[in-house]
Amino acid sequence: MIRALILVLALIAGTPAAAVAPVRLITDISQNRIDIIYTFKGAELLVFGAIQYPRGAVPDERPGLAIVVRGPAQPITLRKKARVAGIWINTDSVHFETAPGFYAVATSAPIKSLVDERTASIWEIGLDYLQLSPTSDDTAQVAAFTRGLVDLRRRSGLWSEQEGRIGITENVLYQARIAIPSAVPVGAYTAEIYLIRHGKVIARAATPITIDKSGFERWVYVAAQKNGLLYGLVAVVLALLAGWIAGLVVRRN
Amino acid sequence: MGSRTSGAAVPTPDPSRKREGSASRHRRRTGSPRPAGAAKPAAVTLYLPIAELSVNWLVIVGLGALVGFLSGMFGVGGGFLTTPLLIFYGIPPAVAVASSATQITGASVSGALAYWRRGGVDLKMGAVLVAGGFVGAGLGSVLFAWLQQLGQIDITINLVYVLLLGTVGGLMLRESVLTMRRTAKGAKPARLHAHNPLIAALPWKTRFYKSGIYISPLAPFLLGAIVGLLTVSLGVGGGFIMVPAMIYLLGMSTSSVLGTSLFQIIFVTAATTLLHSVDSHTVDIILAGLLLIGGVIGAQLGVRAAQRVSPVRLRLGLALILLGVAGRLAIGLALRPAELFSVFGPA
Numbered sequence A: 001m002i003r004a005l006i007l008v009l010a011l012i013a014g015t016p017a018a019a020v021a022p023v024r025l026i027t028d029i030s031q032n033r034i035d036i037i038y039t040f041k042g043a044e045l046l047v048f049g050a051i052q053y054p055r056g057a058v059p060d061e062r063p064g065l066a067i068v069v070r071g072p073a074q075p076i077t078l079r080k081k082a083r084v085a086g087i088w089i090n091t092d093s094v095h096f097e098t099a100p101g102f103y104a105v106a107t108s109a110p111i112k113s114l115v116d117e118r119t120a121s122i123w124e125i126g127l128d129y130l131q132l133s134p135t136s137d138d139t140a141q142v143a144a145f146t147r148g149l150v151d152l153r154r155r156s157g158l159w160s161e162q163e164g165r166i167g168i169t170e171n172v173l174y175q176a177r178i179a180i181p182s183a184v185p186v187g188a189y190t191a192e193i194y195l196i197r198h199g200k201v202i203a204r205a206a207t208p209i210t211i212d213k214s215g216f217e218r219w220v221y222v223a224a225q226k227n228g229l230l231y232g233l234v235a236v237v238l239a240l241l242a243g244w245i246a247g248l249v250v251r252r253n
Numbered sequence B: 001m002g003s004r005t006s007g008a009a010v011p012t013p014d015p016s017r018k019r020e021g022s023a024s025r026h027r028r029r030t031g032s033p034r035p036a037g038a039a040k041p042a043a044v045t046l047y048l049p050i051a052e053l054s055v056n057w058l059v060i061v062g063l064g065a066l067v068g069f070l071s072g073m074f075g076v077g078g079g080f081l082t083t084p085l086l087i088f089y090g091i092p093p094a095v096a097v098a099s100s101a102t103q104i105t106g107a108s109v110s111g112a113l114a115y116w117r118r119g120g121v122d123l124k125m126g127a128v129l130v131a132g133g134f135v136g137a138g139l140g141s142v143l144f145a146w147l148q149q150l151g152q153i154d155i156t157i158n159l160v161y162v163l164l165l166g167t168v169g170g171l172m173l174r175e176s177v178l179t180m181r182r183t184a185k186g187a188k189p190a191r192l193h194a195h196n197p198l199i200a201a202l203p204w205k206t207r208f209y210k211s212g213i214y215i216s217p218l219a220p221f222l223l224g225a226i227v228g229l230l231t232v233s234l235g236v237g238g239g240f241i242m243v244p245a246m247i248y249l250l251g252m253s254t255s256s257v258l259g260t261s262l263f264q265i266i267f268v269t270a271a272t273t274l275l276h277s278v279d280s281h282t283v284d285i286i287l288a289g290l291l292l293i294g295g296v297i298g299a300q301l302g303v304r305a306a307q308r309v310s311p312v313r314l315r316l317g318l319a320l321i322l323l324g325v326a327g328r329l330a331i332g333l334a335l336r337p338a339e340l341f342s343v344f345g346p347a
Helices: A002-019 A117-123 A139-156 A215-226 A229-253 B023-028 B056-074 B079-089 B091-119 B123-148 B153-185 B218-234 B239-250 B253-280 B285-305 B311-334
Strands: A024-030 A033-036 A043-052 A064-070 A073-084 A087-100 A102-106 A159-162 A167-168 A173-180 A186-197 A200-213 B043-050 B053-056 B205-209 B213-215 B341-344
Touching: A002 A043, A024 A186, A024 A200, A024 B341, A033 A215, A043 A186, A043 A200, A064 B123, A073 A139, A087 A139, A087 B153, A087 B311, A102 A173, A117 A186, A139 A159, A139 B341, A159 A173, A200 A215, A215 A229, A215 B285, A229 B091, A229 B253, A229 B285, B043 B285, B053 B056, B053 B123, B056 B079, B056 B285, B056 B311, B079 B091, B079 B153, B079 B218, B079 B311, B091 B153, B091 B253, B091 B285, B123 B218, B123 B253, B153 B218, B153 B239, B153 B311, B218 B239, B218 B253, B239 B253, B253 B285, B253 B341
Parallel strands: A033 A200, A102 A159
Antiparallel strands: A024 A043, A043 A173, A064 A102, A064 A186, A073 A087, A073 B341, A167 A173, A186 A200, B043 B053, B205 B213
């Protein structure tokens, strides 16, 4: 009897909790590791998964989603040219402590209508909300340089924003394709998926991705970094040999 | 060496956009390596491990061949064309400079050996030039790092190119036009020897038998140092400045000039490769190898083409190319660049 009572109480207590049980995101990625080998000419990542609603209650409205793939943050200096004595030279510069080497965001709707500004800044959803940690105090200058950096990196394909480019099926399954250009920096990447409702993030998931050189390319790269002198000697010897052989071939003709 | 421009994200304002026909035709056919590359057939793309981007290897070999053709034809290394063209193609400047030096080492070997067999290398003069070259290269790498830190490396490289190519091209143009006029009048070509009073005043004179001169070793040492500085910072062999300087300033006999200059270039570019390998890890073996393959083929074609043209016309042609490049670079400095911003990446 007492047991039954406890059970009932537990059920009653449990019911409201179950009603707000968190929505879960299940996610996977086409490749957790991208190997850069000699034929590497960029890659395309497929990020996909499902939204797991509590008790399978799929809402009628289309879910709001944002998928962010980002590479390692790097400290960079951005310089701007200006005309001095008739020629264009670098004059001003701004240092950014944490500029991601790669950043791509895909969303299910225009970013401005998807998230509020605070949420976008917290999770860095959208190129306008990247936390680049500039070291200058001059706000106007920082704003101008940030625009310049975003513009440069957008055109090189290292940073991108694809609003409304997440495919959603039955309000449950989602998928997005992220293009990785060949000039991508190596390192530890993450793919983060955000489920957004009324401008706020209500669930998130993250998957690591590794981009690294592999095979011969890796071997050459590591040799150049670790054994600079030996690498240089090998380069010189190879160049001398190639030139010598070419000379022999020519003389024979 | 400190930071290196992350060239992929940063198309450096092109120092070579509208150069002579063959170069620009070549480029139009191929386009830029920067886009993700989905449209490129896999067979021609090759990822460069140090430059960290994929290129169309046919383009690089073609570029090597073009420069090799010019070097075979005019007897110059052509580094002054390779480096700007590579940078334009999207290779990070530091990698372009370092790998170009490696390529020049290989490209100079067969020529140097040929002169060596003919006895066209003045070893004593060569040793002095090499010694100077090593000192210059050492100084150059320090200077290079410092300018990079300041963010003024590109502008300095361009200014020095304009100055050097303009001066050397102008001098050669004047000389070749004068010679052509004299030959047209039926007069004998003037002797190229010219003793410079400043150089004659330098102390510790010694005799360089093969070169047929009696001068202070300080003069060739200084010349070697200047060339070494240029090799490290511009990725050029420096033949285009060394050869005229040896003829016009030092007054060396022309029979030993080219061989001795190539001798110096091999050692100094090799040292430069080592310096860049140790300091900045910017030598891309694959890139240098591709350039070398093209260069060897192009040089043979160039040598054959050169045999049908008189030397004075060749000098005139080279002078015009040098002036053309200088002019293009000068215009590039004065025009508003397409890209006002540039990124200087992580160390």
